[in-house]
Amino acid sequence: MKPETLFLKLAVVLMGFPVLALCIFLVPELGNIAAKLLPEFDLIKYLVTIVFDASAIPFYFALYQAFKLLRYIDKNKAFSQLSVYSLRNIKFCAITISTLHVLVLPLFYLFAEKDDAPGVIFVGLVVPFASMMIAVFAAVLQKLLKNAIDIKSENDLTI
Template sequence: MERRSTLLLKIALFILAAPVLIFCIAMVPVIVKNIAEGLAGVDYAILGLVVIIYITAVPYYIALFQAWKLLSYIDANNAFSEQSVTALRIIKRSAIIISALYILALPLFFIFAEYDDAPGLIIIGLLLVFAAGVIAVFAAVLVRLLRQAIDIKTENDLTI
């Protein structure tokens, strides 16, 4: 398979990685500075959300790295391998971790939404949980399908 076929997806991985990196490096210090100056009442909720964002950045980048590796396996005509299954399992676990962390953060979204009188913030928190959950389910289905394809491929290789 030509390398150009996955080039667009690899570029998309960089596009997905950039905003989170910029947010963690540039925006979070500004948020923490504003907390230090005092927002009265919701400081602990904002600080908790910042901590959750930093913690979820780690599994997010692990999942992106595994997606990069998966695309590299596809480039090397090694898509139907145990390495691909392992990469998808790690992506699934990372998505589950992200979803669980944002479930734990939902009360903080609620506190901040009550203070700011913006119920839409709770929906944003739910969307984060839902998006990570969908990715986890999708990766689990892909692991199962890939496992079946590998078994069929192995069986066919043995009969020929």
């Protein structure tokens, strides 16, 4: 492995552990808190658990795509269609995560109403906003990489 991408690969792998810990320990607790705060909604505990755990699936898929992208860089295939596909998949994963967390925003509003804490809504906006920023960044990189591949192929044809 090249030392330039080894650190990034390690960072990608290590990013998965905190999310796994959150899914195992914090998400069930959030479901219990939601059930206590909103007893009039019977299935709120399961809804919270399903949405937060479901958002972990595209997160891990995006991490896998980032790892693949780093492997393409190691193999000198950074300017290939495979890299463009990986960036496209990362973009769609980020949009999916953002969409799932936007669906949960009404729950944050209900929590804020119950506890009289309007700042809770802003806390609920952190993940969708960060995910959309990642989606935009991946889309820009995807477009730049596609243009670079097109220019490279034109140059290969003229020589």
